Amino acid sequence: MARQKERSSRQRQAAPRHPLLVYYNLGKRYRSPGILLILIGLLAFLPSLIPDLENDWAEPRDLAIVGGVLVVVGLIFWLFARLAMRRAYVQANPDVLVVQTPFRRTPISYRRVKIAQPVQVGQVFPKKELKGMGKPLLRPLLTTTAVELQVKSWPGSQRRLRRMLGTHLFSPRSDAWIFIVPDYSALIRQIDTAIQRKIEAERGTASGYEDPFERLKYYQAG
Secondary structure: OHHHHHHHHHHHHOOOEEEOHHHHHHHHHHHHHHHHHHHHHHHOOHHHHOHHHOOOOOOHHHHHHHHHHHHHHHHHHHHHHHHHHHOOEEEEOOOOEEEEEOOEEEEEOHHHEEEEEEEEHHHHOOHHHOOOOHHHHHHHHOOOEEEEEEEOOOOOOHHHHHHHHOHHHEOOOOOEEEEOOOOHHHHHHHHHHHHHHHHHHHHHHHHOOOOHHHHHHHHHHO
């Protein structure tokens, strides 16, 4: 019973998730090729199922093998696209800021944060400097406003974080994260609120102050 109450309280405290639009765009790029490969792979199975579709240039068994490979590759692309579009977000929890990407969860202590401020994506990533994958991922977002989270330190090697999470989550001009989300102002407010509550909680602990609602646990225990 106590575990259920604790779990429900944590769920109530969970902050909204802000989708990372860079990963959303990445997922869209992989989704269409994945679906196309799956469809082509399924078509390759037809000669094995319908004798009238057999031909002289390829055996049905060979086509089925090729089709199976295409279906597997297409499923991998489709699953990655789904993860990138639905499982990449930023969440300002009360205790820690979470950066979730399809295959990695990175917690950021609020003690590392200097300031969270709005910035135009085109100012951080100029259109003329976009190369490779950065063009299709960032070009549709250049006129939007992102959250620039300036930090005092990084939760690990910055080079490794860039390699694991992608370079487009980091500012090329300063020690800062760049979060391109649908509602930048809400994320900034939530980060500022979480930092303020963290500071007040630490001050209360240092001074020996205890929240009145927290004191009730002693009466309930008694």
